[in-house]
Amino acid sequence: MFHPQIFECKVREDVKFGENVRIVMPSNLYGCTIGEDSFVGPFVEIQKDVIIGKRTKVQSHSFICELVTIGNDCFIGHGVMFINDLFSSGGPARGNKSLWKSTVVGNNVSIGSNATILPVQICDNVVIGAGAVVTKDILLPGIYAGNPARIIRSIK
Secondary structure: OOOOEEEOOOOOOOOEEOOOOEEEOOOEEOOOEEOOOOEEOOOOEEOOOOEEOOOOEEOOOOEEOOOEEEOOOOEEOOOOEEOOOOOOOOOOOOOOHHHOOOEEEOOOEEEOOOOEEOOOEEOOOEEEOOOOEEOOOEOOOEEEEOOOOEEEEEOO
């Protein structure tokens, strides 16, 4: 088994790492997969069944919940929050995972600091501005910002 470059790290054995992964502690990783040449900063939580692609950078204080898949060559800024429970029954799912929804982030996506990503699909080649709240699928490459996030301009 490959052992990533970890600084003062206690990571559960059920985490799968590609080669040359760097994790800065304290962080909380369990049951996830981190692709080769990726970086995870301090104070990050990545929950079980999350998949992080190759060469992806996750900055400090971010939270990546279950049912999230992030592609290759992505950047997740400081304090980005992924959400999988929409409180569809009027409150938290309280362990009823059948109410949770998934999020898929494509390749070459940059998400600015303090953005909130609800359960959505985000295509390749997207930039999401700092503080944006993504409430709907993003199907066209471009730059998105605001609450709710809207396209600012296209990327060719």
